Amino acid sequence: MTTEAGEHRLEFLDQTAFELMRATGRGQLMQCVWVYEHPVDFEGLKRFHRNFAESHGGRHIERSVLPFGRPRWVKPGHAPSEIQISDTTRPRNELMDWADELASLPIDPEHGPTWYLVVQPLTDGATAISMVGSHVIGDGFGAGLAIFEAVTGNVRDAGYDRPGERTRRQALASDIRQVARDLPETGRAFVKGVKLVYGKRRELAQSRKTRAAARGGPGEQLVAVPSIAVFVDVDEWDKQAESIGGNSYSLLVGFTARMAERLGRRRQSDGAVTLVIAINLRESLEDDRALAMAFANATVDPEKVTTDLSQARTVVRQARQSAKDHPDPTLELLPLMPWLPKPAVKGVAELLFAYSEDLPVSCSNLGDLPPQLAQVDGTSAEYVFVRALDQNVTLQEMQRSHGQLVVVSARINGKVVISVEAYEIGAENSKPRLRDLARQTLAEFGLNGVVD
Template identity: 35%
Template structure:
């Protein structure tokens, strides 16, 4: 029914969300060097990226209910060399670059910037549309570019099909897929019940209703990153009877409690994890499955055995839950834009105020060699563009954490927003610092 360059249903859903809402989800990679970088090598890596998996963009189907396709996009956005800043300006520069537009259809799909840092070294950052690639995929693209691995995905150039040819082919494929759509309709009720919120918030827990004039005001969610010595992190996890993953989950639950994201009756905090299932030669942009599980934050600073058991159980039960959700994916091309625009992308149990957690685990150090040699600091984080105060991503608050093990450090990047509060970076860092202290951890804070 489909061709090799047909978007997966999840990727088409991501594209529809961008077009319906105007909001863009992106992946940001950051590097910090305590020296000057090799700009020639960075330019070579930049040019190689354009010939890899990010060298593509979405070409929408003109047939109603049709499947969108990938087309080649080898345009070089260029390496942006910024004016030097001092060391304390690195984090602000990363945030500024995170808001520089990317677009999965019209481009640029990605962009790369370099910041000389006075009396310190250099910062580098890469931003790519999440509709075109996920975090694991983007790290893989950089590794390929750094090591000189080239691909020929065979994507056609934009506009390779005539309008008549495109309509005919897409109509034929759409009609062939109707039995799949019929089966998806039969699964809607069970999936709706599966994702039904477990509670409704009372008036005291609901975010304040904003005046109409305030709802469309631009919002930039505060972010922060901490780096913890990997030996210290692993030692603390072992002391608490857990693993690295369990300590991260416990930390997320404790921080979630601070941000008012616990269940009003049970006190449990729901953690929502995207689980990567990317395989070799996988051309999906978002090779992800979702799982969620609830953690009691009360005792996690003393004992992580319960958290460890909850993660194991979630990995088992999550497979079945996601398989059920996949049954409705064929409906994606038929969802009206008016409906899509009112839903947060990938929301599962959103009324339970989950804490988003992306755990990358051990990251191949090759990805840190953007200039040919290993950086001192590296992170992966999710960013969002074009948000307003009434955007579904933040209208009920947001707490999202990304972690990884690389360069001898455990990094955690945070995004946090609560309607009606100050939402400053200092406010976020205070909560993070106090939570680190509860776990007996020390960190370098970006």
């Protein structure tokens, strides 16, 4: 894809994520939580807040003046939201409840705010700090880079315009030139899209019937998706991984596969677990994509991973390499996104992100994070975790995807941190149950950990 220098257009995948959010009302969020057991330096926290507002994490989306044009990245048109500091304390055992509640904050990648920084004193004397923001603005690695820059004070100037900085004539001329550049790619995507729609016409017709039958019914009610955080000492984690023929990543895969089994996400055909693994494609600081990633599909046998990780290690390595060498062909349809009316966007989502009987499980590994990411006030927090969150999830969506399991992990402050977000159709969907399942899974691997 070719874009005009200085226009900072959204890549097609980024625009697709934005349009899907608008069409479905479901928001994909990211959250980082720091727990300080020593006094917080609020001057340092304010400095971080100012710096983050100037980073890529503080940017907004400006729509094209053309209904079928490409949006672009811009600086925010107003000051960021203030740091929100609670004047009441909460018990430590309500940490995850408090973190969940922040998903209800109004977050909008176009009009703002795109992110919030919130402080919650705890009754045991600790302080929890949370940053929550739109996944449409950046992926896990992009968010981590923005936090790193804000902590260190080395914030890049991407050269974004302010919203409305172009005159209407300038905007029209630039956006029309971009449409012309995109036409060959759009034409190829149209041909492939027609073939794909024809090939999946029966599935799409059934999906439309299902949506129509559920409209206005109980399926449209919102559901809460429980989420927990697990902390394991890095040395213990690595020792266990090595003892059963794996490494840190394959042990995460094994943990995820066992959690999937406990949550009823094994394939009926062969009992295996299908993992969808996010792969980072960001290779330079000049890459300002929000979602610089590919997705690899890996098949794991959950019966073997507690005693032998060698197969899981090989499968994941091969799947990651295959995803890099052979990108998903359905992504070639993304150039169609600017031309689609809103009612058609959900249909494209079904083509791109088809709900599968394989019961896929999302597994993201951020790896070793720099220690600065734990220093949101300039000092190191005792506990840090990152996770994915969802806004406005309906029962119908959970039913169509046969539930959900999302696992995000990172290594920071001497801990392997694993966030688990899960929903099982027809089961008790609560944090206590999810914590019990996580403890059972840790025990299977001979691991001790703190489960919040």
